[in-house]
Amino acid sequence: MPVNAAGARILVVEDEPVINQAVTDRLRGSGYEVVQAWDGPEAVEQFTDTAPDLVVLDVMLPGFDGHEVCRRIQAARPVPxxxxxxxxxxxxxxxxxxVGADDYxxxxFRMRELVARVGALLRRVERAAELATRTTTADLGDLRVDSASRRVWVADAEVHLTPTEFDLLACLAASPGVVLTRENLYAEVWGWPGASGTRTVDxxxxxxxxxxxxxxxxxxxxVGYALETGGAA
Known part of the structure; x- marks a missing residue:
């Protein structure tokens, strides 16, 4: 279901009190509802109890780290x-x-950049919901990309992709053989035009x-990247 970005619920997971509170205050000031967690186990519990639309997740956490948190929550319900x-x-x-992170x-970091990336991720969820209503399938050699079901097959074997990986592949598959710049990909996939996200894209x-x-x-x-139109070499 499309997310109303202005009123989305965000789970902030950060064990450093100053950073946690600063991020929370900035997101609340931007119109989001925010739930806080301070360690790995509490993050998973809050995710289950509050059903957030997006998670801001620190890697280094007490209990178990952010990678394990991400693995567990993505297994329960995919979320940006x-x-x-x-x-x-x-x-x-x-x-x-x-393990399923969409961006990092x-x-x-600057709080302004964090808020911008949160907004971009939420807008991407909205775009994905719209694309799911369309029937678009790309067959490129032994690679098949189905945008309606958001499923991918390589040589008839289904491949699991994270939401961001799928959107990146779908963007490349829409123009097979055409070189897309990193800036174009960042604007299209992450929804943040005019920003430099070359490391993220790479x-x-x-x-x-x-x-x-x-x-x-x-x-x-x-320059950037292009999806090859033939099968595997």
Missing amino acids: VLMLTARDDEADILVGLG LTKP SHVKALRAKIGAERVRTVHG
Whole structure:
């Protein structure tokens, strides 16, 4: 069901009181309803009890970490997750994307950017709900992308993608063989035009390649990416 971004409920999970409260105050000031949690177990409990529309999730948490929280909540009910990490390390970021995170921010971050990314993720949920009403299927060699059911098959075997990975693939599949710039992809998939999200796009492309095959997404250095139109090499 489409999310009313202005009144969405957001779960903020952060064990540092100053950061948790600052994020909470800023989101409430932007018109969101906010629920707070301070550790891994409480995050999962609050997710179950309050059914948030989006989760802002720190990686380093007491109890169990944000990756485990993300894994558990995504298994229960898919929801947009914005991860906060103190480590600007690609391997750490890819772990987060692998368990279902949609985007990430590296600490320290600007509150204005956090609010913008939250809004963009919520708008993307609305767009996904609209796309689900359309019947669009792309058959590219042995790769099949069904936008109506949001399902993907490679050589007749279904592949599980996170919501962001699917939207990225669907965007590339809509223009097979055409090179899309990182900026174009960030604007279309993340819904944030005019912003620089090259690291975010690159990390998600790497995670997508690990699932559908690296040879299917071609890199044009200094420009962007294109989805190959044939089967696997």
